[in-house]
Amino acid sequence: MNKLKFFIPVLVFVALGIILWRGLYLDPRTLPSMLIDKPMPGFELTAVDGAEVSNDDLPDQIFLLNVWGSYCLPCLIEHPTLMRLSEEGEIPVVGVNYRDRQDLAANWLEENGNPYAFSILDESGRFGIDLGVYGAPETYLVDSNGVIRFRHVRVLDETVWKQQFLPAIAELKNEGSQR
Amino acid sequence: MTSWTLENLRKGVCLGFVSMLLSGMFFSTATIAQVDTFQFDTAEQQQRFRTLSNELRCPMCQNSNLTGSTGGVAEDLRREVHRMIIEGMTDDQIIQFMFERYGDFILFRPRLTAATTLLWFGPLIFLLIGGLIGFGIWRRARKVSIKDIALDASQQQRLQQLLGNKP
Structure with a gap:
């Protein structure tokens, strides 16, 4: 027992080391959304x-709510993925044009293509506050009852789609069929 | 034409200092103007706005408060805080509004919940552990009396030898 006492500092060191090591790989910029569920x-x-447009115009199925702006370069990176999803009919995409200008937003859609069923114009950022948005791009997964189920902050590319969104959608569908 | 005297030189330097001070004042008011452009009915409202903007954290540019942040969302949130104060909402209501949308993250003074217990009481727990260890060491040290560590005659002799003192 007395010998064991000498190992206490080592054990404390190892435990702290593991905790701090894990901390190195946490992303402090990805905040949990308060609007889940x-x-x-x-x-x-x-x-x-x-x-x-109002809530009545939202799709009656699982859809993506994508926060974007014409000033936002990462939005351009995720744009091809959103285009593919909407063109192939995989999932409807609704846009939130966040802190932008209507003319700039319309030009951007014309120039790059429009993956959105419609884009809510939020020039003042007031609707973004209700969503808990802190910067474009952000993408929310909304279920067929209009309940927010998942949020991804930053670029939604094919990898993120496969690794995060597809499992989340499969879970939602599974849940729906059990009802 | 002014003569090049010490007196005039002194005046010039003084004038230079005054203008530097003045321009410094204007620059510093310019930097805090982003907070002070809001109009309030009373000084108390303005004070509440300052306190809230200082205690709410900017969700985008992390580790700065709403006051010190130029980020887009911080600008919007300052505007919302101003609107809610003017509309007569209490501080608690405003903090609740922010919490519902951005969670504990936005509060520099997090609420006391199950998840934040360690955050609030962690330092106290560590202080207690440290205090107990310190107390233990002190108590054990007190038990040792001078008699236990006093040297007997042969040890005393050896000590003197080591110190090089001739007996």
Whole structure:
């Protein structure tokens, strides 16, 4: 027992080492969303194309809510993935045009292609606050009841789609068939 | 034409200092202007705005508060804090609004929940552990009396030898 006492500092060191080592690989920039399992915040706003949009216009199935802006370079990187998803009909994508200008946003869509069913125009960033957005790009997975189930911060490329979104969607579908 | 006297030189240097001080003042007001452009009805409201902006953390540019941040979302959140103060919401209501959207992260003074217990009481726990260890060492040290460590005659002799003192 007395001999064991000498190993206490070593054990404490090892435990601390493991904790801190893990800490090195945590990403402090990826914040947990407060809106997981909460319904999508209500909105009655204008879309980038000028149409009036509200929660009633959201798809009745699982869809992506993608926060973007014409100023946002990473949005350009994830753009081909969003285009593919929407063109191949894999999942509908709704956009939130965050802290942008309507004319710039419309130009951007014309130039690069429009993967969105519609894009909610949020020039003031007020709707973004209700969503808990802190910067484009962010992508939310919303289920068929309009409840937010998953959030990914930063670029959504094919790897992220396969590794994070597909399993999350499979879980949602599985849950739906059990009901 | 002014003559090149010591008196005039002194005046010039003084003038230079004054203008430097003045421009310094203008520059410093320019940097805090991003917080102070909001209009309030009372000084108390303004004070509340300052306190809240100092205690709310910018979600994007981490480790700075809303006051010190030029990030887009911080600008929007400052505007929201201002709006809510003008609309007569209490500090608790405003903090609740922020918490519902951005979670504990946005509060520089996190709430006391199961998840934040360690954060709040961790330092106290470590202080207790350290205190107990220190107390243990002190108690054990007190038990040792001077008699136990006193040298007997032969040890005393050896010590003197080692010190090179002739007996």
